[in-house]
């Protein structure tokens with residue numbers, strides 16, 4: 710089975726400039742991978758890429774502004790990365806948001822925004838990336854679901870539906886790559902509360918939250934397992 714060191718891999722991290730995504734970007738770039746971070750705010754992307762490249766002393770992080778709710782922009786992101794780097798070895802589906810509306814308050818606009826960002830966009834991005842991974846016979850897809858993908862919470866029903874849905878989609882994707890015998894693994898992270906405000910290595914997370922660096926360390930560990938091993942659902946929460 711084909712293997713590649715991180716130094717020969719290219720990753721797309723959606724939402725890779727902020728919060729959990731940023732910690733994934735830093736860890737992958739630090740491990741030697743090329744990382745394309747992609748989300749809507751161009752200036753946020755560029756600032757994060759500059760800071761990370763400066764801190765590792767190498768130009769490994771590049772940017773591509775896109776809105777995951779727009780299929781043409783998804784296709785544009787995938788073409789940009791393939792033209793520039795030839796392969797897409799790691800796809801981290803991290804972009805996501807919640808609209809806090811109870812089942813009685815739920816609005817069509819809120820529902821659409823959450824479902825399109827957290828679920829439909831991910832399915833479209835996987836559809837666009839998969840042929841490139843199949844062609845190279847190499848790839849890892851990492852979905853950031855949540856504990857809200859395993860338990861229902863009254864304040865965020867549309868978010869729960871999107872994150873449960875993401876896990877269902879990931880199971881189908883995993884079954885597809887197994888049946889096609891592709892060298893592609895599908896991982897899901899289901900974190901509890903992650904402190905994305907106190908992110909410095911020296912700062913303590915708020916009570917009940919975990920430090921974001923735990924996600925980055927777990928990512929590198931999971932991706933470093935043998936190619937025939939997949940750590941399927943990764944539940945991480947404060948004990």
Ligand SMILES: NC(=O)c1ccc[n+]([C@@H]2O[C@H](COP(=O)([O-])OP(=O)(O)OC[C@H]3O[C@@H](n4cnc5c(N)ncnc54)[C@H](OP(=O)(O)O)[C@@H]3O)[C@@H](O)[C@H]2O)c1
Nearest residue numbers: 724727728729748749750776777803804805855900902903
């Ligand atoms: N923090 C937690 O406690 C926690 C727990 C469990 C799961 N999660 C999940 O972890 C992921 C990251 O969340 P986070 O806490 O790190 O929050 P965050 O910093 O707000 O990250 C969300 C990212 O998604 C991007 N994004 C939002 N809408 C987008 C769109 N339409 N197109 C492309 N990108 C879009 C945002 O960038 P732009 O606004 O620039 O587009 C942002 O970089 C999410 O999927 C979240 O559901 C978080």
